[in-house]
Amino acid sequence: MNSDNVHELPGPVLVLAGPGTGKTQRLAKRIKYLVEAHHAQPDEITVVTFTAAAAQNMRNRLSDGSKPDLYVPHPSQPKLICTLHSLAHRVICENSRVSGVTSAPRVIADDWLRSILIGDAAQLAGYQRDSGEQTAECRQFGDCRPSPSESKCEICHTYRHILRLCSAVDHDEQLLLAYQILKNNPDVLAKYRALTRHLLVDEYQDINAAQFELIRLLSDGQRDGLFVVGDDDQSIYSWRGGSPEYIRRFRDDFSPDARVVPLSESFRCHRHVLEGAIAVVERFDRGRLPKGPFQYKIADGPKIVIHNAPSDAKEAKLVRRIVEDALPSRDVLVLFPTRLFLRAIAQEVRAAQIPFSAPLSLPGTGLPLVSVLGAWLADPSDSLSFRRCLEAFLHSPAAGLPSSKVSNTDKVQQREAAFRVISSLWQMLLDGRVPSLWDALIRAKHTHEVTRSAWTAFSRLLELYVSEGDVEPFTAEVSKVLSPWRKIPHFLEEAASWVELASQGHGSGQAASVRLMTFQGAKGLEAEVVCVIGLEDGVIQRGGADIAEQARLLYVSMTRAIDELHLFHARKRSGGVVLRDQYKSGAPDTSRSRFLDAIPAEHSEIRFHPS
Numbered sequence: 004m005n006s007d008n009v010h011e012l013p014g015p016v017l018v019l020a021g022p023g024t025g026k027t028q029r030l031a032k033r034i035k036y037l038v039e040a041h042h043a044q045p046d047e048i049t050v051v052t053f054t055a056a057a058a059q060n061m062r063n064r065l066s067d068g069s070k071p072d073l074y075v076p077h078p079s080q081p082k083l084i085c086t087l088h089s090l091a092h093r094v095i096c097e098n099s100r101v102s103g104v105t106s107a108p109r110v111i112a113d114d115w116l117r118s119i120l121i122g123d124a125a126q127l128a129g130y131q132r133d134s135g136e137q138t139a140e141c142r143q144f145g146d147c148r149p150s151p152s153e154s155k156c157e158i159c160h161t162y163r164h165i166l167r168l169c170s171a172v173d174h175d176e177q178l179l180l181a182y183q184i185l186k187n188n189p190d191v192l193a194k195y196r197a198l199t200r201h202l203l204v205d206e207y208q209d210i211n212a213a214q215f216e217l218i219r220l221l222s223d224g225q226r227d228g229l230f231v232v233g234d235d236d237q238s239i240y241s242w243r244g245g246s247p248e249y250i251r252r253f254r255d256d257f258s259p260d261a262r263v264v265p266l267s268e269s270f271r272c273h274r275h276v277l278e279g280a281i282a283v284v285e286r287f288d289r290g291r292l293p294k295g296p297f298q299y300k301i302a303d304g305p306k307i308v309i310h311n312a313p314s315d316a317k318e319a320k321l322v323r324r325i326v327e328d329a330l331p332s333r334d335v336l337v338l339f340p341t342r343l344f345l346r347a348i349a350q351e352v353r354a355a356q357i358p359f360s361a362p363l364s365l366p367g368t369g370l371p372l373v374s375v376l377g378a379w380l381a382d383p384s385d386s387l388s389f390r391r392c393l394e395a396f397l398h399s400p401a402a403g404l405p406s407s408k409v410s411n412t413d414k415v416q417q418r419e420a421a422f423r424v425i426s427s428l429w430q431m432l433l434d435g436r437v438p439s440l441w442d443a444l445i446r447a448k449h450t451h452e453v454t455r456s457a458w459t460a461f462s463r464l465l466e467l468y469v470s471e472g473d474v475e476p477f478t479a480e481v482s483k484v485l486s487p488w489r490k491i492p493h494f495l496e497e498a499a500s501w502v503e504l505a506s507q508g509h510g511s512g513q514a515a516s517v518r519l520m521t522f523q524g525a526k527g528l529e530a531e532v533v534c535v536i537g538l539e540d541g542v543i544q545r546g547g548a549d550i551a552e553q554a555r556l557l558y559v560s561m562t563r564a565i566d567e568l569h570l571f572h573a574r575k576r577s578g579g580v581v582l583r584d585q586y587k588s589g590a591p592d593t594s595r596s597r598f599l600d601a602i603p604a605e606h607s608e609i610r611f612h613p614s
Contacts, residue, residue: 128161
């Protein structure tokens with residue numbers, strides 16, 4: 004099937020769009036075609052993107068008058084270009100009468116707070132605190148099949164009840180709740196089907212079970228308007244519940260009229276880069292969809308260079324040399340498995356006085372915790388903020404509980420019992436006896452040592468806050484009650500990181516020609532020169548990780564390259580980088596990734612660098 008006019012085909016259509024084949028352009032062309040040829044109205048077209056940034060990028064493309072083949076006047080553009088979570092949130096807010104939440108629910112996007120509340124729900128349901136892990140995973144994957152006899156469902160029910168008492172939903176639940184609202188309310192479903200008469204979905208390979216069900220429900224009865232774009236070779240978000248199974252079974256899910264059209268023209272990668280990357284996923288991901296031979300719109304470039312470096316220190320110097328050779332006429336993207344690999348590379352590039360952009364150091368959790376305390380002090384009825392503060396108190400020396408790292412059975416049980424006392428405070432809210440968690444603590448202050456000490460500590464903080472007196476006794480009490488920093492260096496490091504974040508003082512800005520990025524963060528980027536480091540067994544193929552997804556992750560990283568692609572593995576790597584802190588002497592030996600063995604010699608060359 005000719006892919007040139009794929010944007011004109013009636014749905015359901017899946018466009019298999021590999022890296023650099025123009026998937027975003029196909030989506031934009033589809034919108035323009037619907038508006039001009041089908042006279043589709045702005046409130047009949049919904050475009051679903053994977054991120055809010057991608058939604059804005061699509062809006063910018065449609066608004067760019069210098070590109071007449073994509074330009075759509077603003078009044079004719081789709082009203083809804085958003086993520087599926089944003090669409091689900093809209094469904095919930097506009098239907099508070101049937102959703103069971105307020106018209107403006109608080110969205111819990113903080114994984115730590117979510118885990119705290121699920122742990123509370125587990126204890127309220129009569130289980131151990133860590134029994135909620137299966138519930139959390141189930142909700143994240145969106146594959147909800149309630150069974151009252153299963154503990155994870157019982158915990159989930161209690162967790163949802165806690166959220167509703169706080170007028171809240173969590174990030175994952177938005178999809179599940181929106182689906183239930185639509186499925187159970189035909190009038191609401193009819194309204195949203197009108198808004199999604201033409202439903203366009205980007206990054207289809209990254210959807211989870213809940214997203215799939217929502218897409219299928221909205222497109223049912225009007226599947227000629229369904230147009231999705233994706234590439235199963237770029238499915239790399241299983242840790243968020245995403246799975247390539249949905250894109251691979253698209254034809255079966257939307258039969259009998261479903262079409263699957265692969266794009267076979269590469270506008271970004273030359274033959275060596277793309278076919279070298281394809282060889283990796285072909286060997287390690289047997290379930291991938293066949294794409295067929297590619298046609299290349301650019302001339303052949305250099306072969307992929309596989310660098311065998313003696314150490315990570317030498318590797319960093321080699322990368323620096325490549326960067327210096329590329330600048331100033333070409334941009335460079337340096338990719339690494341985790342942030343632990345960043346330091347050596349950044350030091351070398353910085354030493355050469357080359358501006359670069361990189362993920363900033365994590366600012367830390369101390370100041371955000373103090374901010375949460377501030378929210379509770381300003382509104383003591385804010386039960387979610389107070390529960391987060393209580394958690395910090397329970398982990399601080401002020402609570403007098405055994406450390407979370409203890410293995411002694413008696414101490415573990417003592418800690419579990421103390422947390423159970425705090426979890427049980429929710430029961431007063433569930434029963435309607437008190438309006439907030441703070442009121443519950445006031446009632447229970449004399450029932451247990453942990454409630455007594457918590458009430459004393461937070462009463463003192465409230466007293467100091469209301470007095471609006473000197474900051475010194477207040478900060479001293481905050482440090483004692485919440486223990487946001489255990490040692491002076493921790494506080495100073497976090498303060499410096501926040502200052503750096505506020506000032507963007509890492510010497511670059513977004514326009515830097517050199518970008519340092521993790522594999523996961525590189526999706527959607529491209530550069531004329533790409534360096535990929537850390538390609539050793541146990542690093543790129545982590546123990547227990549899905550080997551097929553790890554191969555796809557490398558595929559995504561490799562296909563960011565427009566011209567030069569450099570792949571690095573080191574014969575020795577610092578133990579702190581690869582998290583091997585148990586070795587007797589020297590840095591641990593490493594072996595090159597088996598993924599490199601899959602790249603044909605036709606497309607690659609090996610460079611051995613002596614010590």
